[in-house]
Structure formats: C-alpha cells, structure tokens
Amino acid sequence: MKPKTPRALAVDLLLQVEEGARAQLLLDRVLDRLPWPERDKAYATHLVYGALRRLYLLDFLLEPHLSRPEGLPRAIRWVLRLGALEWLLGKADHARVHPWVEEAKARHPRLAGLVNAVLRRLAPREAPPWVRLSLPEWLLKAWEGFFGDLSFAEALNEPAPLFVTAYREVEGLPPGPLPESFVWPGPKADFPALGLQPQNPASLFAAKLLEAQPGERVLDLCGGAGLKAFHLAARGAEVISYDLNPKRQAAGRKTAERLGLKVAYRTQDLRAPLGEKAPKVLLDAPCTGTGTLRTHPELRYRLSPEDPKKMARLQRALLETAASAVEEGGLLVYAVCALTEEEGEGVVRAFLQDHPEFALEPFACPFPVLREGLGVYVAPLGGLDGFYYARLRRAKL
Ligand SMILES: C[S@@+](CC[C@H](N)C(=O)[O-])C[C@H]1O[C@@H](n2cnc3c(N)ncnc32)[C@H](O)[C@@H]1O
Incomplete structure (x- = not known):
C-alpha cells in the first residue's frame, strides 16, 4: 500500500x-x-x-x-x-x-x-447524548445507573498524551501522575533504547499495588508482553509472567532484555490451575476494555450489551486460579481496564462470597476516582485509562 x-x-x-x-x-x-x-x-x-x-x-x-x-x-x-x-x-x-x-x-x-x-x-x-458522545446507548445507560454521572465520558473522545514509564534516570521529560511516569512529547521513538516503556499510569499503578519487595516471588497472571512485570522486576522481585499468547510473550521477552530487566515467561491457559504459589499475585484479566476507548476507539462499535457478563464469567474463572496461587498471608491484586459493574465489583463480590479466607485491603488511589468501596474505579480523565482495581489479602491460618 x-x-x-x-x-x-x-x-x-x-x-x-x-x-x-x-x-x-x-x-x-x-x-x-x-x-x-x-x-x-x-x-x-x-x-x-x-x-x-x-x-x-x-x-x-x-x-x-x-x-x-x-x-x-x-x-x-x-x-x-x-x-x-x-x-x-x-x-x-x-x-x-x-x-x-x-x-x-x-x-x-x-x-x-x-x-x-x-x-x-x-x-x-x-x-442525543449517546450520538453526541459516539458511545453505545446501552453502555451510557449502564454508566449512568452505576456511576450516577456521565461527565467523564467526553474525555474518552479527547486526544491523550503518550505516557512512558522510565526504567532509567530521565531528564527534561514532563512528569506524569506517578513517580516513574512521564509524558513523551515528541513522535514515537525507539523507547527501550532510552530505557522507556509506553504505558498508561493507570496500568502501571495496578503493578504498584502489589508493593513488590526485592527478592520476593511474584506471579504476573495474564501478563501479556509483561508491561506490569517490568515494574515488578525493576523493584527487584523474581517475576514469573504467565499468559496464553506466546507471541505477546516473545515481544515482552525482547523488550525486557533491552530494558535490562529479568522476567521469566511461561505460556499457559490460566483457566486451569497453576502448579505453583507465591506471596504476591497479580491478575490483569482480559476484559471489555471499556476504560481504554480513547486509545482503542473502534472497540465501542464492537461491544455488545452481553459482553460485560461474558467477560465476567472468564474473569471469575481466572480469579479462581489466581487465588489458589496465593500463599497464606499473601496479596492478590485483581485489575481490569474496564468500567463495568460486572467485570469489577461483580466479579469481586462473587469471589469474596465464595472465599471468606480473602478480605479487601484498602489503598490510597492517586487518581480521580469514579466509585470506590468494593475496589476502586479510576476515572478516565487527564489521559488516564479507566481501570478497576481490588487488592485482596489471604488470611494466615
Ligand atoms: C489485559 S491483557 C494483559 C496486559 C498485560 N498484563 C500488560 O500489562 O501489558 C489480558 C491478557 O490476558 C491473556 N489471556 C486471555 N485469556 C487467557 C487465559 N485463558 N489464560 C491466560 N491468559 C489469557 C491475553 O493473552 C492478554 O495478554
């Protein structure tokens, strides 16, 4: 062409x-x-x-x-x-x-x-609002009912800055909303060569919620190319990143090498149980991506009203695998870049009913919040992706 x-x-x-x-x-x-x-x-x-x-x-x-x-x-x-x-x-x-x-x-x-x-x-x-915002009518109705407000939706149609996470000292870049996050002002570049990885701060924060320590074993489930794994590895944790998609993992392996980070990649369908446990587990589950409609604007025309429920069934199954991999006293972070009741609170509510050995662990969220209580929904404002996070602690027996 x-x-x-x-x-x-x-x-x-x-x-x-x-x-x-x-x-x-x-x-x-x-x-x-x-x-x-x-x-x-x-x-x-x-x-x-x-x-x-x-x-x-x-x-x-x-x-x-x-x-x-x-x-x-x-x-x-x-x-x-x-x-x-x-x-x-x-x-x-x-x-x-x-x-x-x-x-x-x-x-x-x-x-x-x-x-x-x-x-x-x-x-x-x-x-009408759904036409003006160019968003599915059913999604706007669901948002209005669940969040009680639609003022955040316009931001999904505004251009956003390109955020990068820095794995080296950087000079002269405008800061983003988290310490390692910066705004990349120019055209795209060979980012790993500069020690940088394009990543939305709301995505980086999901990894930060684990508060990984040097030498600690961390499982990064549904890790894809391993963007969140990079942060965990940079903190000195021993990271094992699992995903179904070997192509994504191969790309991640290359980037990790270029950034000078050590991540082990394993390919597995996580609907089946894992053969190992760790004190910290991250599940960044596949989702409707309704928090990322700014960067992936075409997604909105492909979604159907049944999708949140369908994704929630898969997420619930993946959360089961993730939970069984958490050691006693350990921490599990569940994250999705989706802004639906089903994929956030719905999944976590059902999980907590079945798992009294887990309890929500509160945290301070540095971003504008749409709704909180049973986990936190991040508002997709200021170039942030919309996200849902829940941090769950497994009781010590
Ligand atoms: C939200 S993306 C992960 C993004 C990644 N954690 C990051 O920070 O870049 C969800 C991932 O789930 C993976 N996935 C979907 N179904 C899966 C399954 N049944 N088992 C394992 N991985 C799965 C997809 O291949 C995809 O990489």
Whole structure:
C-alpha cells in the first residue's frame, strides 16, 4: 500500500478498521514504514482517531443529506465522514471541501459531485447524548445507573498524551501522575533504547499495588508482553509472567532484555490451575476494555450489551486460579481496564462470597476516582485509562 496523502491513508486505514483491524496497531505498523514528515503522520493519525471517536455523530450530521448512505461505496462513506469531522472541528470550507472532493474523485469520480454538495450543506443538529458522545446507548445507560454521572465520558473522545514509564534516570521529560511516569512529547521513538516503556499510569499503578519487595516471588497472571512485570522486576522481585499468547510473550521477552530487566515467561491457559504459589499475585484479566476507548476507539462499535457478563464469567474463572496461587498471608491484586459493574465489583463480590479466607485491603488511589468501596474505579480523565482495581489479602491460618 503506497498512499500519496494523509487523507488517502486515513481512508485506507479506516476501511481496514471497519473489517476488524485495530486502529492503534495498524497506525503504528504503517506509519513506521512511511518516510513522511511527522506533520503528515500526525494528520493521518488525527483523522483516523477523530473519525472513530465521533462516528455516530458524523453519520448523524450526514444523515439529512443522504437518501441511502448504506448504498454508497464504503470508501466514499469514510470520505464524507472525514469531511464532516473537519467541519465539526471548525476547518474553513475552502481548506476542507476541495481536498475531500479530490479524494472522492480518485476513488469514485462520479460521486465527487455528491461529496461536494453534501460537505457544503452540513449544518448543526441537536444530537442525543449517546450520538453526541459516539458511545453505545446501552453502555451510557449502564454508566449512568452505576456511576450516577456521565461527565467523564467526553474525555474518552479527547486526544491523550503518550505516557512512558522510565526504567532509567530521565531528564527534561514532563512528569506524569506517578513517580516513574512521564509524558513523551515528541513522535514515537525507539523507547527501550532510552530505557522507556509506553504505558498508561493507570496500568502501571495496578503493578504498584502489589508493593513488590526485592527478592520476593511474584506471579504476573495474564501478563501479556509483561508491561506490569517490568515494574515488578525493576523493584527487584523474581517475576514469573504467565499468559496464553506466546507471541505477546516473545515481544515482552525482547523488550525486557533491552530494558535490562529479568522476567521469566511461561505460556499457559490460566483457566486451569497453576502448579505453583507465591506471596504476591497479580491478575490483569482480559476484559471489555471499556476504560481504554480513547486509545482503542473502534472497540465501542464492537461491544455488545452481553459482553460485560461474558467477560465476567472468564474473569471469575481466572480469579479462581489466581487465588489458589496465593500463599497464606499473601496479596492478590485483581485489575481490569474496564468500567463495568460486572467485570469489577461483580466479579469481586462473587469471589469474596465464595472465599471468606480473602478480605479487601484498602489503598490510597492517586487518581480521580469514579466509585470506590468494593475496589476502586479510576476515572478516565487527564489521559488516564479507566481501570478497576481490588487488592485482596489471604488470611494466615
Ligand atoms: C489485559 S491483557 C494483559 C496486559 C498485560 N498484563 C500488560 O500489562 O501489558 C489480558 C491478557 O490476558 C491473556 N489471556 C486471555 N485469556 C487467557 C487465559 N485463558 N489464560 C491466560 N491468559 C489469557 C491475553 O493473552 C492478554 O495478554
């Protein structure tokens, strides 16, 4: 694929996201190989994320001007949406309409006139909240019922800083909300070479909750590439990271080596019991990712109302494995980057009912909080991912 302009690239990538690709992975892979100026890469990124974060609203704005949008070629629908996005963001007509008409001409010349007419006719329209926020209606209803407030939701559509966790002394980087967390101001770089690992502070905090000590054995369950394991290893703990996905683990192994950290990786389906125990266990369970809709904006269109319940069943099974691996008196941290009742409080409530030998251990959360009591829900504000954490202590017999 050799797109000539950021606009053409954005349309091509959005077509792939529509077919199931993940926007962030796709952008990382494609932009890495393009010898374009950073400005052009940033513009393509802005278009892709902008369209995905506002999709319902863009279609709503286009609706009065199209008799049968679903009959249009998919590329033209993205051209229209991207033109509407730039209108929404206040770009002047002369800079906005012509380039998108040219883009339409290059793909479907006979539809260039339609694109021109529609993009010139756009007008403000009062949208219901779920359309304005471009979030599934069922999710907003669930959030309103559970958190009692929706004011955090707008932040999921705002660009966020790139946070990095530092594994070496760094100078000159603006600090993030945790001591080892910083904001990376420039284009992406060879981060491990600089002793840095891109990571949201809310993700780093899940690992910090274990308060790992030098020499202590720690199990990192559902560790993926091991981002949380890196923090635990940097504290001097002996870390064993388990996951189902050997590819992620291979990537993690490479990064750990480059960061100078020691993590042991083991591949296993954690629905089956583990053959070992440790005083500290972290379970960063797979989830709906509803706290990460800013970085993964396409996820919201793939979720169904049954997903939180389905994920909660898997999480409950994984928590069972994790709990049986905790030594007496030991600590278990359960974390998900999800903002649903089912995957957070729901899982932990059911777990505590079945396991009187575990009790919640309170902690101070350094982030804005949406809800707390039975664990803590972090608000996805200031570029933070939304997270749920529960810290559980196993009684000594
Ligand atoms: C939230 S991600 C983990 C992210 C990772 N802890 C980090 O900080 O980068 C969830 C992980 O669970 C893994 N997973 C899903 N189902 C699993 C299972 N049944 N057994 C083991 N790992 C599983 C996925 O491969 C994925 O890497």
